[in-house]
Amino acid sequence: MRSLILILSLALALPMVPTMASADAHSCxxxxxxxxxxxxxxxxxxxYAALRCSAISELHLLLNRANSYSNSYLTQRIEAVFRREGLIR
Structure with missing residues (x-):
């Protein structure tokens, strides 16, 4: 009986997986x-298009605190994220 319930719950949840993935891609x-x-x-x-969502989130948080940083320091921090991702040298 437990296995039947498990199978039914998985069958109901499975169609939602691609929807959640596309929603994540859209929000990213x-x-x-x-x-x-x-x-x-x-x-x-x-x-920016080559960055993973985790790096985009990091930049978003950095820009939220941008009022306390100068533009040159902010640019250096942004470039550091790109270097860590291997997108620039």
Missing amino acids: NQLRQGVVNRAPTNARNLP
Whole structure:
């Protein structure tokens, strides 16, 4: 009986997996666009589209605290994320 309930619950949950993955990709793309729009002007030519969602989230949090940083320091921190991801040298 337990296995039947487990099988039925898995069968009901399985169709939701691609939906959740596409929702995550959509929210990551929205977050990416927000990061690009808020990035300093001299950091906008970096390949933001190649960043993973975790790096985009890190940049988003960094930009939320941007009022306490100078633009040059903020650009250095953004470039450090890209270096760590292996996207720039």
